Amino acid sequence: MSRRAAALTPYWLIMPGGLWLAIFFVVPMVMMLSLSLQQGDVVNGFQLTWHWQTYVDGVTTYHSQIVRSLQYGLASTLLQIVIGYPVAYWIAMHGGDRKTAYLFLLLLPFFVSFVLRTLSWQFFLSDDGILLGTLKSLGLVEQDYHVLATGGAVIGGLTYNFLPFMILPIYVALERVDPRLLEAAHDLYAGRVQTFLRVVLPLSLPGVFAGVLMTFVPAASDYVNATVLGGTNNTMIGNVIQNQYLVTQDYPMASALSFTLMGALLVGIFLYARALGTEDVLEVAAR
Amino acid sequence: MPMTETADAPAPAAAATLSAIELIGVVKTYQSRGEAVHAVKGIDLTIAQGEFFSLLGPSGCGKTTTMRVIAGFEEPTAGEVCLQGKNVTGVPANKRDVNMVFQSYALFPHMSVFENVAFGLRRKGVEKAEVTRRTAEMLEIVDLAGREKRRPKQLSGGQQQRVALARALVNRPRALLLDEPLGALDLKLRQAMQVELKRIQREVGITFVYVTHDQGEALAMSDRIAVMNDGVIEQLGSPREIYEHPASKFVAGFIGTSNLLTGTVAESGADTAVIRYGADERITVPVRGVFAEGAELELTVRPEKIDLRLEAPGNGACQITGTVTEVVYLGTSTNYNVRTSAGADVVVFTQNASSADDIAVRGDSVWLSWEPEHSYAIGTEAAP
Numbered sequence: 001m002s003r004r005a006a007a008l009t010p011y012w013l014i015m016p017g018g019l020w021l022a023i024f025f026v027v028p029m030v031m032m033l034s035l036s037l038q039q040g041d042v043v044n045g046f047q048l049t050w051h052w053q054t055y056v057d058g059v060t061t062y063h064s065q066i067v068r069s070l071q072y073g074l075a076s077t078l079l080q081i082v083i084g085y086p087v088a089y090w091i092a093m094h095g096g097d098r099k100t101a102y103l104f105l106l107l108l109p110f111f112v113s114f115v116l117r118t119l120s121w122q123f124f125l126s127d128d129g130i131l132l133g134t135l136k137s138l139g140l141v142e143q144d145y146h147v148l149a150t151g152g153a154v155i156g157g158l159t160y161n162f163l164p165f166m167i168l169p170i171y172v173a174l175e176r177v178d179p180r181l182l183e184a185a186h187d188l189y190a191g192r193v194q195t196f197l198r199v200v201l202p203l204s205l206p207g208v209f210a211g212v213l214m215t216f217v218p219a220a221s222d223y224v225n226a227t228v229l230g231g232t233n234n235t236m237i238g239n240v241i242q243n244q245y246l247v248t249q250d251y252p253m254a255s256a257l258s259f260t261l262m263g264a265l266l267v268g269i270f271l272y273a274r275a276l277g278t279e280d281v282l283e284v285a286a287r
Numbered sequence: 288m289p290m291t292e293t294a295d296a297p298a299p300a301a302a303a304t305l306s307a308i309e310l311i312g313v314v315k316t317y318q319s320r321g322e323a324v325h326a327v328k329g330i331d332l333t334i335a336q337g338e339f340f341s342l343l344g345p346s347g348c349g350k351t352t353t354m355r356v357i358a359g360f361e362e363p364t365a366g367e368v369c370l371q372g373k374n375v376t377g378v379p380a381n382k383r384d385v386n387m388v389f390q391s392y393a394l395f396p397h398m399s400v401f402e403n404v405a406f407g408l409r410r411k412g413v414e415k416a417e418v419t420r421r422t423a424e425m426l427e428i429v430d431l432a433g434r435e436k437r438r439p440k441q442l443s444g445g446q447q448q449r450v451a452l453a454r455a456l457v458n459r460p461r462a463l464l465l466d467e468p469l470g471a472l473d474l475k476l477r478q479a480m481q482v483e484l485k486r487i488q489r490e491v492g493i494t495f496v497y498v499t500h501d502q503g504e505a506l507a508m509s510d511r512i513a514v515m516n517d518g519v520i521e522q523l524g525s526p527r528e529i530y531e532h533p534a535s536k537f538v539a540g541f542i543g544t545s546n547l548l549t550g551t552v553a554e555s556g557a558d559t560a561v562i563r564y565g566a567d568e569r570i571t572v573p574v575r576g577v578f579a580e581g582a583e584l585e586l587t588v589r590p591e592k593i594d595l596r597l598e599a600p601g602n603g604a605c606q607i608t609g610t611v612t613e614v615v616y617l618g619t620s621t622n623y624n625v626r627t628s629a630g631a632d633v634v635v636f637t638q639n640a641s642s643a644d645d646i647a648v649r650g651d652s653v654w655l656s657w658e659p660e661h662s663y664a665i666g667t668e669a670a671p
Contacts, residue, residue, distance in 0.1 A: 180393040183360055186380045187387045188407035188454070198406070202397045 036255035046251065054256040062240050062257060066264060069236040072151065073220025076158035080166035080215055081208060083159070088167045088207070089200075092174035103171070110164055118157055118228045122148060125229070149231025157225035162218060166211040173207025174200070209276060217265055237261050305372040307462050307494040308334040308357060308385075313366035315352050326352040328518035329366070334462070334496060339488055341497045341505040344515035345541065350498045353515070354464050357496065359383045371461055381410075386455035387464040391471060392447050394439035400426070400450050401435035407458040425457040428487060445476045452487065462494040469504065481507055502542045506530060514538050536585065536665045545587040546633045547665075548607075552578045560584065560664065564607055565629030571604035574664045585665040591636040592661035595623055595646055596654045606656035609633065611647045621645055625653060 036054060040046035059066070091102045109117065124130055125147045135141045147153050177200060185195040223238030230236075237257060244254035315327040327349040334340045342350040355361040356368060359380035367376045375383055386407065394403050401422055408418045426432050429449040439447055448468060455463055468484075469477045485508055488495050499505050505512050506526040513523045514537075522534040533539035540547075550562035550570060555578040562570045562584055572586045588605075600606055612632070613624035623635040623646075633655065637646060647653050 178391075178393065180389050180391065181395060183380070184387070184389060184393040184395070185406070186360075187358060188458070189381045189410040190406070191381055194410060199395060 032255045032258060035251050036259055038252050040252075042249045042251075051252070054252050055260060058253055058256045058260055062237060065235055065237045065240050066261065068151075068234070069220045069238065069261070070264065070268065072155050072158060072226075072236060073216050075155045076162065076219045077166075077212055077216045079155065079159040080163050081211070084163055084166040084211065085170055085204075085208070088170035088174055089204075092171050092177075099175075103168075106167060107164055114161060115224055115228075118161065118224055121157055121160070122228050125153065148229055149234065151230070151234050153229040154226050154234045154236070157229040158219045158222060161222075161225065162215040165214040165218075169210035169214065170204060170207040173204040173210075177203045205276070209273075212272070213269065217269070220265060221261055305336070306333045306369075307336045307338070307371065308332070308496065309367075309369040309372070310353070310357070311367040311369070313353070313356055313363045313368065315349070315356060315361060316364045325518055327356070327363075330520055332513065332520070332523075334494060337492050337494055339485070339495045339497065339508055339510045341499060341509040341512045342515055343499055343502060343505040343512050343541075344521075345500055348515040349518040350500075350515050351466060354387075354466055354496060354498045357462070358385055358387050358464050384461040385464055386458050386460040387466065388451045388455050388468045390466045390468070392439070392451040392468075394447060394450055394454070396439055398438075399435060400431060400437050400439070400442070403439065403450055404454045404457050406454065411458070421457055422453075425453045428456075428490065429453045444472050445480065448472065448480060449483075452484075456487070456491055456493065459491075460493065462496055465495060465497045467499055468497075469499075469501075477504075484508065506542070514541065516541070530589075533587070533663060536587075539587045539663065539665065544590050544634055546590060546593070546631075547585055547587055548627070548629070548631055548633070549583060549585050550629070552580055552582045552584050555580065559659065562586065565627055566608070568607045568628060569604075570607065570662070571659045572662050572664045573659060586662050587665060588657050588662040590622070590634040591638075592657045593633070593635045594656045595625070595635045595637060596656070597647060597651060599654050600656045603656040604659050605662060606654055608652065608654055611649050611651045611653055614645055614647070614649055616645070623647065623653075625655060627655070 034048055035046065037048060037050050037052065038046035039049045039051050087106070091099055091106075095102050125132065127133075127146045127148065128136070132141065132145065132147065136143055136145070181199055181203070182195055185199045190198060220236075221238050223236060223242050226234050226236040226239050241254050241257050241261070244250045244257065310330050310332040313327055313330045313332075314325075317324040317326055330349075330353060332353075342353055344350045352361060356363050359375070359378060359382075362377060367374055369375065370384060395406065398406070404425060405418050405422045408421060413421070423432070423435075426435060429452055431446060431449055431453065434442065434446070439450060442450065448471075451468070465484075469480050472480060481504060484495075497505070497508065506529075509526055511523065511525055512529050514521045514529060516537050522529055522538045524532075529538060530542055533542060533545070536547075539545040548564060548570070550564035552560055553563040553569065554561040555574070557577075558573055558575070559571055560574045560578055562572060564570050570586065572584075574584075578584060594600060607627055607629075609625040609627040611623055612626050613622075615622040615624075618639070620636050620638050623637070625633045625635060627633055635655065
């Protein structure tokens with residue numbers, strides 16, 4: 001191979017992925033951005049009128065759903081850290097030869113479709129279902145007690161559905177912590193708690209960082225959990241967008257809301273990265 | 288050699304002469320895939336205050352396990368560990384007054400040099416100003432002043448090594464344990480660090496326990512060396528004792544280069560034997576015990592003790608003949624490979640004190656001779 005051809009190799013390699021992104025990501029994005037600035041209806045077609053007012057209307061009408069989405073996303077992400085970190089820690093530090101087996105067990109339920117899993121939670125948690133029905137007949141909870149159609153149910157569903165995406169990056173980060181560092185900390189008079197707080201936790205933060213990125217964004221924009229497990233008071237911005245596209249068929253409003261959500265998430269992630277000092281985090285991760 | 292410690296009687300010895308580290312009958316057995324691995328098979332050891340002590344042996348000899356038992360990372364299966372006369376068996380590593388320099392340094396990658404070094408002092412709850420003062424002082428000693436804010440990754444291998452050393456020494460431990468600390472450095476740096484380590488040890492006056500598989504390193508730095516093999520101590524002594532009087536074939540082979548000659552016993556006296564070798568040559572060798580005539584006996588002699596000449600050296604007690612098969616000029620010395628009359632290959636080092644030509648060339652018939660006390664009989668399981 002000539003040197004010139006060799007120099008071109010990286011570009012050839014990136015071409016399939018690059019084309020894919022260009023066709024299926026950039027083009028739809030541009031189309032959607034244009035759509036959000038159009039006016040009209042499905043029957044008579046849409047015209048690009050640079051109607052920015054749609055964004056203002058969207059935020060004024062649906063700000064409570066936007067805020068709720070961010071709240072639910074945040075709450076479920078925090079819950080995932082609380083639940084997922086110990087699991088990842090246990091598998092990485094005490095999994096021994098069976099680490100892969102434990103990870104497989106963890107992922108096993110997720111071989112079933114996302115919607116189906118959420119529906120089975122609905123079935124399980126329904127007002128007179130297996131769990132609550134039994135508890136009610138035993139007189140352990142009030143007759144009118146319910147879990148579904150509450151914010152808690154939606155947050156719980158989001159937490160459950162995205163948990164592996166929190167656990168896996170944390171696990172990878174913890175897996176990479178050199179056990180000799182723990183011995184060194186131990187040798188330098190640090191007990192278990194100090195060793196964890198001073199050495200293990202800081203070194204696993206890149207994993208937590210990645211986990212938050214991978215779970216907060218899809219959780220905040222999810223609509224399946226709110227549809228299946230939530231009630232009318234728990235609709236998230238995802239539900240509104242879905243509704244605008246498929247039911248009302250107000251494409252400009254749906255597109256504008258999508259971009260608003262994307263902007264809100266980008267700002268949130270950016271602030272988060274700044275607050276956590278990604279440079280530092282990435283430096284450790286690149287070790 | 289402290290091989291005959293009385294087991295459980297509390298030593299009434301004066302407190303001033305308390306040994307820094309004492310191992311009494313230490314055994315360590317692991318379970319690995321259902322099989323018991325005997326890493327350490329019973330070690331008794333006393334290391335004096337301020338001593339530079341080396342545990343030397345090939346990989347898998349148990350030297351690292353022994354060190355980890357002293358550090359408290361492993362609990363011995365049997366036996367006791369005493370630090371400063373106090374039994375610390377069962378005391379966890381973070382409550383033991385010894386610190387370790389790890390093989391790959393194990394520096395905390397997310398902390399600066401200063402934070403790494405200050406880590407132990409902070410955990411011990413030393414006052415803040417004192418932490419700063421002692422850390423700065425220690426960084427001065429290891430020649431890293433001005434690099435406090437760097438991350439370990441931004442330092443060279445030698446500098447990381449010195450951070451690891453400072454991080455352990457700043458705590459003023461009773462003993463410093465070093466696990467092959469120079470293994471990752473290149474030759475030049477390693478030699479410089481050997482000298483540096485000796486200097487630092489003299490300066491701080493702390494007991495150093497040094498684990499290495501590099502016999503040159505152990506000889507160069509240690510006050511005493513324990514040569515380990517297969518979970519036991521083969522020999523314990525000063526570098527000179529171990530080099531000049533290896534107690535076993537293993538030690539002779541592991542430390543330096545040894546020539547091994549095999550002959551049969553012609554005469555056996557009280558402390559010397561005469562061995563018939565090759566073409567009816569006689570070699571006198573010091574022995575312990577009496578050997579049966581005709582018994583096979585191996586002896587070793589160091590390459591630099593052998594005198595190589597073209598003509599018979601006179602009436603020596605140890606002289607054999609051979610043919611030069613290879614001459615290697617090394618600048619300060621020349622190595623000769625000689626095939627003896629019995630067909631063994633012997634290496635001879637000669638110092639190039641004068642600029643004269645080599646004594647012999649390839650193919651020359653030569654005489655090899657040495658003083659009897661420079662050789663050592665190996666097959667010492669003498670007839671009872």
